[in-house]
Amino acid sequence: APLLRRTPTGHDVQVLILGGGVSGIIAARSLHQKGIQNFLIVEAREELGGRMRSFTFGAPGRQVTLEIGCNWIQGTQLDDGPINPIFDLARKHNLSATPTDGHESMTTFDDGGSVDYLDIFYKAGDAYINGTIAAGARVNKTLVDTTARTGSSLVGWKPMTPHEMASEYYHFDWEYAQTPEQSSWIASSWGNNYTYEVTQGGFSDSNLMSIDQRGFKHIIQAEAAEFLTDEQVMLNATVKSIKYSKIGASVTLVDGTTMTADYVISTFSLGVLQQDDVVFEPALPEWKVEAIQSMTMGTYTKIFLQFPEKFWFDTQFALYADKERGRYPIWQGMDLEGFFPGSGVIFVTVTGDYSERIEALEDDQVQDEVMGVLRSMYPNVTIPDPVAFHFNRWHTDPLYRGSYSNWPPSLFVDHHTNLRATVEERLWFTGEATSQKYFGFLHGAYYEGEATGDTVAKCIQDQGCAGRPHVEEIKNARPYGLKP
C-alpha cells in the first residue's frame, strides 16, 4: 500500500510520477539516486512496464510469450560509441534476444505468390539512406523541412509499383508508424541517424528482438525491483484529473481518491494528452496545447496467428506487395531457429492509418483479410484456419491512443521544446515523445525519464526552480505575403 509521507509544505507526497512505463520508472530511479524517496508512481494497469507489454499466445499446450508492444533493442554496439541504455539493461538482467535483419533474411511476395524483387527492396533501402544524407545537408544549410515524401522524390525515389511501395514501406512506415507524407523529412532522418548510424553518433544498425519468456518487460520490472518499495507504487490507479499551480498540484483518480504533491511528472503518452483522457485544471496554456496537438501519434500493430504447423518461408522476414500500399506488408515467421521452433506462430505488422482502419473492424473480419493475403502468397498451399489469432488495439486504448510518437513536417523545434516544457514550475512532462533525438523509441523514454528525474531532484534540492522553458508564441519566419 502506498505510504503518504507529508512534505514540509503539507502535501501528501513530494513527487507524483504519473505512469509506470520506462520513463516513469527511470525518473523514479533518478530521484532515488539523488536521495529523494518521497515519491509515488501512479499506474492505471496492474503491472509496471507500460508499452513494454507481453502476453501469452497460442492454443492450450502450445503457448508462447510474445510482445504486443515494443520488441526490439535498436542499436547494439559495444565499441567506442554510445551504448543504447536499453541494451545495458538487457545485459544486466540477462534478456534472451535474437538478432534480426531484413536485409539478410527476406523473402518477397506479391498477390500472385512468391516473386523475387529483392533488387527493388535493396534499391529502396539505398534511396532511404540517400534521403537521410540529403536531409542532413539541409540541416547544415538551415533549409526548411518538408515531408519525407518530398525528400524521397528529391533524391529520385518515386515508388509507383506494388513492389516499390512495399519495399519503401519496410524502410519507412515500419519504423515511423506513419507514411512518408505524414512525416518530417529532417526529423525522420535524424531519428534514424541518432539511433542507427554509428558515424552520426548512433548506437548501430543492428537489432535484437526479445524472445524472453518472462517478457521484454522483465528488464524494466527487474530494474524497478532493485530500488522501488511497495509503498512507492500504486497500481490499478487511473488518473482522471490534475490540478496545478505554482505551489503544487493535486491528482484525482477515477475512484475519487485525491493526492497532493509538490511536483507532478506526467509520463502519459502523447496520444493520451491529445485526446484529453486526463483533464487539467486550469486548462493547459495555449502554447502547451499547440505543442501537444502538433506532434502526431503513430500506430504499429502486430497481428499474430498460430497454425497447426509451419507452411511458410524459412527467412526471418517476408515482404508482401499488395496493390494497396500498407496492406498486410511485413511478415515475420516465429517458427524458426532462434525464435520459437515448432510454435506454428507467424505475425504480420500494419501501421498508421491502416492500423486505425483495422481497429474499427471485428477480429473475424481482420482474420479473414489476413487469411486472404496468406492464401494469395501461397496459391498452391491449402492453408487451414489459424488455431489462435490476436492483435491489440493501441489507437483506441485510452491509456495509449497509439503506439509511439512521430514528428510531422509541420512540427517546429520550438513546438517540441514546448511539449517538454514545465507548466507553472510544478507540472513536468516526460516520456518517449519528449525526446528530440529518440522520439518513438524505448531509449528515448529512458533518457527522458532519467533527465526529468535528475532535473526535478535538483529543483527540490534548490527549493524550487523555473523548470524547463517554453516559447510563448511560435512565429512564422517568413510571414505569408497575402495582402487584404
Ligand SMILES: Cc1cc2nc3c(=O)[nH]c(=O)nc-3n(C[C@H](O)[C@H](O)[C@H](O)COP(=O)(O)OP(=O)(O)OC[C@H]3O[C@@H](n4cnc5c(N)ncnc54)[C@H](O)[C@@H]3O)c2cc1C
Ligand atoms: C507496438 C509497439 C511497438 C514498439 N516497438 C518498439 C521497439 O521495437 N523498440 C523500441 O525502442 N521502442 C518500441 N516501441 C516504443 C516504446 O515501447 C515506447 O517508446 C516506450 O515504451 C514508451 O515509454 P513511456 O514511459 O514513455 O510511456 P508508456 O510506456 O506509455 O508509460 C506511460 C504509462 O502511463 C500509464 N497511463 C496512461 N494513462 C493513465 C492514466 N490516466 N492514469 C494512470 N496511468 C496511466 C500507462 O498505462 C503506461 O504504463 C514500440 C511501442 C509499441 C506500442
